[in-house]
Amino acid sequence: MGVQFSQPWFLLLLIPAGAFLYYAYKSDFRLSGFRKKLALFFRTCVILLLILMISGLHGFTVLHDKQVVYLADRSDSMGDSARITGWINESLAAKGEKDGSAVVSTGLEGAVERRLSSADNAGASLNALLEQRFTGLESGLQLAGSLFEGSSDSRIVLISDGEENVGSMAAAGRLLKDRGIAVDVLPTPKQVIQDVAVEELKVPDKLYQAESFYVEVMIRSTFKTSGELRIYEDNREIGRERVDVTPGENRYAVKGLAKSPGLHRYRAEIFMDGDEAAANNAAFDFTRVEGPPKVLIVEGTPGTSGNITAALESGMIGTEVIPPELLPLEAAKYAVYDSIIFNNVSGSDVGGKQMELIEQAVRSFGIGFMMAGGEDSFGMGGYFKTPIEKALPVSMELEGKREIPSLGLILVIDRSGSMDGTKIELAKESAMRTVELLRSKDTVGVVAFDDQPWWVVPPQKLGNKEEVLSSIQSIPSAGGTNIYPAVSSALEEMLKIKSQRRHIILMTDGQSAMNSGYQDLTDTMVENKITMSSVAVGTDADTHLLQSLAEAAKGRYYFVEDETTLPAVFSREAVMLAKSYIVDKPFVPAVQNAGDWGSLFQQGVPGLYGYVATTPKSSAQTVLSSPEPDPILARWQYGSGRTVAWTSDLSGKWSKEWVSWPGFASTLTEIVKWTFPQFTSSPYEVTTETAGNQVKLQVIAEGENPPEKLNAVIGDDEAGEQTVELIQEAPGRYTGLVHVSKPGAYLMSLEDASGEEALQAAPGTGFVVPYSPEYRLSSGSGEEAMKRLAEVTGGRVLSWDNPAEVFDRQATSRMNLHDWSYPLLVAALLLWVADIAVRRLALPWGAIGARLAALLRRRPAPAEAARDAGLERLAARKARAASFYGGSSAEPPQAPPARERSGAGSSARGGSPAPAPGAAPAGGRKAPPEARDGARKGSAPTPPPPPPKAQGEGKDRPEDTGPAPEGGSSMDRLLKAKKRGTR
CATH class of the missing domain: 2.60.40.10 (Immunoglobulins)
Known part of the structure; x- marks a missing residue:
């Protein structure tokens, strides 16, 4: 047993504390005698205890015993626990008399088999009920660490294979290290058995009714064998195969058919010859089967989608065919379809709003999209820089791919007051998009007109696109409408342009102020091989005039009721000037990067007679390509959805060999099904x-x-x-x-x-709970994990051959600390209360002190004690009488000593006997020091004054008029007595 201070520098406070106590003793004049000494004693003790407490005074005991907690892994992977029990009992035989031991078992969670005990007959029976399908070593280590008592040499012995599957024993080991608890490990080799396990079962996340699919199964084995694989759907067997397995991974696929809509569970089970573990012979999955899928087909030319609908319906896919004018204007109406197909649809027939909704449906809701080619599709349909082009895996721009004839293009744009607002903005956007399609060697001009033409961009080579675009953006709207001067000015400038192809685009929404003289203009255009197309915006436009102008100038006429289609119209016109967008020569597509579509083309690819040229985007997958090479079939993932581009047609004009190919229906069905949503939309x-x-x-x-x-x-x-x-x-x-x-x-x-x-x-949805990882084939990393745990905590790796090794070590000497701060604080509080009582309570402190002093001295003989007691009682009565009659200020009489001390006699001063030394006067007050000193010196004490007379008695006596006795007047004596009473 010893003591020590945790913060010894606080002991320096004893120096100022001693000075304070000395000052308090010298300066406190309210107390005197024993009462003052007692109060000073209490205060000294209180200060001393407080200083000891804040200095961290505590005791300690040095311990040399050992405490061991055995942690036995009793999960199913450990097999029979009899071997563990025997090893623990053998090791307990080597423990010392004072050593303690405990036993804990663990499965999913830990359980205490026996608490800490130093008894020699404590055994190691393992009988606790556990969830043995899991191994939770972290839980067991935490429970074992909580059983230790005090600060002995604490150690955990972990007996396990280390194959934990719940929690982290490494995390528990770090906490045990911080507590100073070491972990010894006894690695247990996992039993080697012949085992075949179903490790994985995969079913598509979403299926459609009547859709065929494959159930993929991965089987892992430790030996070569054969057996049967069975597949169940909702506890109904849907497939059975005889399989042969080899050591390692074995993968199989069993074909199934989705028959009924809804959520369905799937289970794969194996029955293998020689398999010694059955807990891992099944795996699970689930899928959702939707009703028949539905595809929206938008056809540019009525009656050209028969090949598509026949192929899809043969694959149990429902279809709906509409013209582009009937495309919905609400996003929710696109959600009822699984995919959308554009069959040779011109962008000038699809509104800008519908394009945005389709792009959003693909990107955000996972709906599929496919564009089939034709003379009005892709770049020929005016999809350049539209939302549809953004979603497709190909772009419409062909710059740098092939030689395109030089172009001369003049845009004649109505800027009258009727074009104010959205119309003029879309007209400018159309012109700018057309300019972006042109190349630097092309010539472009832009003339805006109201009553008079205004050249926004004079005809020039397109060297600086940004400057031209900025000029177009600045076109305002104002004035009336006069078409003839603008067309005439444009023709005059076009005659000066030297390009291989020259074209004028006229756009207006109103009626011209004059309708004569156009025949001469169109005749001049035809003679000089200049074409002109016209665009009538809205029903207020002079549609008859514009149509006749387009027909006379060998161009195309467009009636645009939805002005949002203007950009597509202008883009289409710019693209049609370059006839090289259409490649109309026979060829056989080459398989480039088919991926999972490779099986569709294993038997060969039919030939084609034409397509629309496009450019594949950088992240797109080109499946089939032409000799140029241009993409024929391309796909990619766009946001949440998937899109496909087929640049040839599906009507039979360019693809007559494809639509007559026996594999056409299944191939097109698989291509369209690939675009179907991959998840179910849910909030x-x-x-x-x-x-x-x-x-x-x-x-x-x-x-x-x-x-x-x-x-x-x-x-x-x-x-x-x-x-x-x-x-x-x-x-x-x-x-x-x-x-x-x-x-x-x-x-x-x-x-x-x-x-x-x-x-x-x-x-509805679902989740899969696989069989416990306890039954997976061992990875063999458990022993290494246990060794790392021992290294981190400062433990050892034990051996099955030497159980006594657990206690065969020198115990670490440790101090068991005893905290004394609470007892010190309680003692200080009690002494503080005692100090207050001494200073504040009016008790006979003199008598108390005298009695304590008498007890400390040697007790007198019985006869002398009796005589002294009688004298003391007489002196006390006299003192009380003197105090009552006002003589308290005089020195009290003292009784004569019982016997001579130190050879000195006792002579009474004034002839009055004195009380015994140390005797207390009446009223419980102690005799003054002078009286005690006189008694010790043998001199007679001063006799007390006579008692006061009764009222009126002795007034005529001469002694009453004499001087006042020593000690002052009666009032003075009363004040002094009052002061003494308040102390």
Whole structure:
């Protein structure tokens, strides 16, 4: 046993404390005698105790015993625990008399088999009930660490194969290291058995009714054998195959057919010859089967989509055919389709709003999109820089690919007052988009007109596109409408341009002020091989005049009711000037990068007679290509959706060999099915995390008003069902725990429980709980993990051949500290209260002190004590009488001593006997020091004054008029007595 200070520098406070106590003793005049000394003593003790407490005074005991907790892994991978029990009992035989031991078992969680004990007959029976399908070494280590008592040499002995699958023993080891607890490990080799396990089962996330699919199974084996693989859908067998497996991974695919809509569970089981473990012979998955898919076909020319509808319907895919003018203007109406096909549709027939909605449906909602070629499709359809081009895997620009004839283009744009607002802005956007399609060697001019023509961009080589675009952007709207001067000025400038192809585009929304003289203009155009196309915007335009001008000038006439199609019209016109966009020569497409479509073209590829040239985007996958090479079939992922570009036609003009090919229907069906959505749109995102026999659900609700209460309804494959109330941790984020008793595929639906009745909040989904990782084929990393744990905590790697090694070591000497701060504080508080009592309470402190002093001295003989007691009682009565009659200020009489001390006699001063030394006067006050000193010196004390006379008595006596006795007047004596009483 010893003592020590944790903060010894606080002991320096004893120096100022001693000075303070000395000053307090010298300066405190209110107390005197024993009372003053007692108060000073208490105060000294209080200060001393407080200084010791803040200095960290504590005791300690040096310990040399050992404490060992055995942690036995009793999971299923460890096999029989009899070997572990025997090894622990053998090691306990070597423990010392004072050494303690305990036993803990662990499976999914830890359990105490026996608490810490130093008894020699303590055994190591392992009988606790555990969940043995999992190995949770972290839980066991935490429980073992909590059993140690005091600060002895603490150590955990871990007996395991190290193949943990719940928690982290490394994390528990770091905490044990901080506590000074070492972990010795006894690695247990995993039993080597013949085992075949189903490690993986994969089914497509989404299927359509009547769709064929493959169930993919991965089997891992430790030996070569054969057996049977069975596939079940909702506990109904749908496939059975005889398989041969070899050591390692073995993969198989079993074909299935989605027959009924809804969520379906799938299970794969194996029955193998010589397999010694059955717990890992099944795997699970689930999928959603939708009703027949539906595809929207938009055809540019009526009656040209028969080949497409026949092919898709043969693959159980529903179709709906509409013209481009009937495309929906609401985003929700596109969500009912799984994919959209544009069959040779011109961009001038598709409104800008519809293009934006289709692009959004592909990017955000995962709806598929496919464009089939033709003379009015891709670049020929005016899709340059449109939302549709953004979604496609190909671009419409061909610059740098082939020699295109030089172009001379003049845009004649109406800028009258009727064009104000959206019309003029779209007209400028159309002109700018057309300029962007041209090359630096092309010549461009822009003339805007109202009553008179105004050359915004005089005809010039397109050297600086930015300057031309900026000039077009500055066109204002004002004035009337007069077409003839503008067309005449444009023709005059066009005659000066030397280009291989020359073209004028006229756009207006009104009536011209004059309608004569146009015949001469169109005749001049035809003679000089100049063409002109006209665009009538809205019903107010002079459609008859514009159509006749286009026909007379060998151009094209467009009537645009939706002005948002203007950019597509201008782009189409610019592209049609370069006839090289259409390649109309026979060839056989080459397979370039088919990927999973490779099987579609294993038997060869039919020939084609033409296509529309495009450029593949950098991240697109070109499946088939032409000799140039241009993409014929390309695909890519765009946002959440998938899109496909087929640059030839599907009507038979260029693809007559394809549409007559026996594999056309299945090939087109597979191409379109590839574009179908890969997920089910839902306002809730559900994630699951499996830990042991619990599944943690996390649901995130999208939108501004998430439900207040959300429940998850979980169903298993035996018609069992449980409802889990999800806790809302944050707005729109919910969590919950699901307890599962066995592996399998569990179906789940979400219910909004905010109202009186629970309503389904989202489409059903599910999650898979595989068989425990305890039964997976061993990776062999468990022993290394245990060795790292021992190294981190300062433990050892033990051997099965030497159980006594557990206690065969020198115990580390450790101090067991005893905290004394609380007792010191309690003692200081009690002494502080005593100090207050001494200073504030009016008690006979003199008598108390005298009695304490008498007890400390040697007690007198019985006869002398009796005589002294009588004298003391007489002196006390006299003192009380003197005090009562006002003589308290005089020195009290003292009794004669019982016997002579130190050879000195006792002579009474004034002839009056004195009380015994140290005797207390009446009233409990101690005799003054002078009296005691006189008694010690043997001199007679001063006799007390006579008692006061009664009222009126002796007034005539001469002695009453004499001087006042020593000690002052009666008033003085009363004041002094009052002061003494208040002390």
